[in-house]
Amino acid sequence: MKLPPFDYRAPRSMDEVLSLLAEHGGDAKVIAGGQSLVPLLALRMARPAVVVDIGRVPGLGELEVDDGTVVAGAMTREHAAETSPLVRQHVPLLADAMPLIGHPAIRCRGTVGGTIAHADPAAEAPAVALALDAEIVARSAARGTRTIAAAEFFQGFLTTALEEDEAVTQVRFPIAAPRTGGCFDEVARRHGDFAIAGVATQVRLDEHGRIEDARIVLIGVSDVPLRRSKAEQLLRGQVPTAAVFDAAADAAAADLAPAPDLHGSSAYRVHLARVVVRRALDKAAQRAETA
Ligand SMILES: Cc1cc2nc3c(=O)[nH]c(=O)nc-3n(C[C@H](O)[C@H](O)[C@H](O)COP(=O)(O)OP(=O)(O)OC[C@H]3O[C@@H](n4cnc5c(N)ncnc54)[C@H](O)[C@@H]3O)c2cc1C
Structure with a gap:
């Protein structure tokens, strides 16, 4: 589908970018890689009068x-x-x-x-x-x-x-502390598709091998990435065992109400959320032991 018409600007400095945004406000959109904005333009989900390309601004890619x-x-x-x-x-x-x-x-x-x-x-x-x-x-x-x-x-x-x-x-x-392991796990219909459900987990172990800190954030189950603080709390201070991870995965998947769509029902997404949390916690803890 053809893109709607817009004025394309490619300034060479951040000051110019910012003055264009100040001048045009909601009628302007930044374009970076274009991998989301261009589809939005094609689908007419975005109709900016001005597109401001930040790709030529020096120092932004470091x-x-x-x-x-x-x-x-x-x-x-x-x-x-x-x-x-x-x-x-x-x-x-x-x-x-x-x-x-x-x-x-x-x-x-x-x-x-x-x-x-x-x-x-x-x-x-x-x-x-x-x-x-x-x-x-x-x-x-x-x-x-x-x-x-x-x-x-x-x-x-x-x-x-x-x-x-x-x-x-x-x-x-933030830089990860020693004895910290992370794991991102997700389920998608095909490799490269957006996840139906997924999770970012990170586990930090103390010198006795107990979980000092844990982070769990789900994707695909809400309109924002969703931090699961209760599940994290269950993990803190515990020795990483299958039972502890089972309980945390249950807590992470509790009270979710994802919207169904053609990729999966609400119940299927909740099920996947539990599965990926459980898998990712195992891997994150293993990685923390050797980090
Ligand atoms: C087929 C396909 C599959 C994809 N699969 C995935 C996937 O599995 N997971 C995933 O995370 N993403 C996926 N993407 C999206 C991809 O990661 C995009 O690159 C990303 O979402 C947007 O980055 P961009 O630099 O292309 O931003 P753009 O498309 O240039 O911009 C996206 C939005 O962010 C705004 N924006 C961009 N940069 C700035 C800035 N510096 N300041 C203020 N606003 C800014 C723009 O105005 C626009 O509204 C997929 C894209 C495609 C086409």
Whole structure:
């Protein structure tokens, strides 16, 4: 399907990006990798008058360590995060999640900032950001830079805390402590499809092998990535055993009410949520033992 007409702008600096967003407000849309925006345009689910391409702004595609975090510039390609030794070493949960996004061609174009800003409830990166207490750095011409906790950022279906005149410039992922293991697991109809249900888990063990901290965030079962705090609480202080993980998986899948669609009924999604949590906890704990 042909795209609707729009004015395409490709500024060379962040200041220019921000002044275009300030000028056009809700009539402007940032384009990063285009892997979600272009389909939205084709389907007429987005009708911006102006599309602002941030791909030519220097310095937005860097991955670096800063102050206990791995900082992904907004234009960091998903493929770059997937293959980065820095990410593999310091944010293993993100490295685990990246290959589950679509297909290689999509990850070579799609960006970390784009998938976070797009906030699809079945997307992997927002769940990782929420599980790890990542921070999203946003800038606007009027108010400068602000940092938004992932817990505040994802507000609804394709809806975030970003204002119309703001752009994401960085996503900051905390570096995993020693004895921390992560696992992203999901079920999709075909490899590369969006997950029907999935989970980001991370487990940190203390020196006695007990679970010091645990994170569980589900995707595909709500209109936002869903943190399962009660299940996490059940895990803290426990020796990682099958019974403990069974109880946590039950708690993680309790009280869910996902909407049914052509990929699965509500009950099927709840069932899958329990299955992936159970599997992922096992793997995360195993990885924590050797981390
Ligand atoms: C066939 C197919 C399969 C896919 N499968 C998956 C999957 O399994 N899992 C998954 O997570 N994703 C999947 N995707 C989406 C992919 O990950 C996208 O790359 C991602 O969602 C958006 O990143 P982008 O850089 O392409 O953003 P764009 O498409 O350029 O933008 C998406 C939205 O975010 C906004 N935006 C982008 N960057 C910024 C910024 N810096 N500041 C403010 N707003 C911004 C745009 O205005 C737009 O509203 C799939 C896409 C396709 C086409």
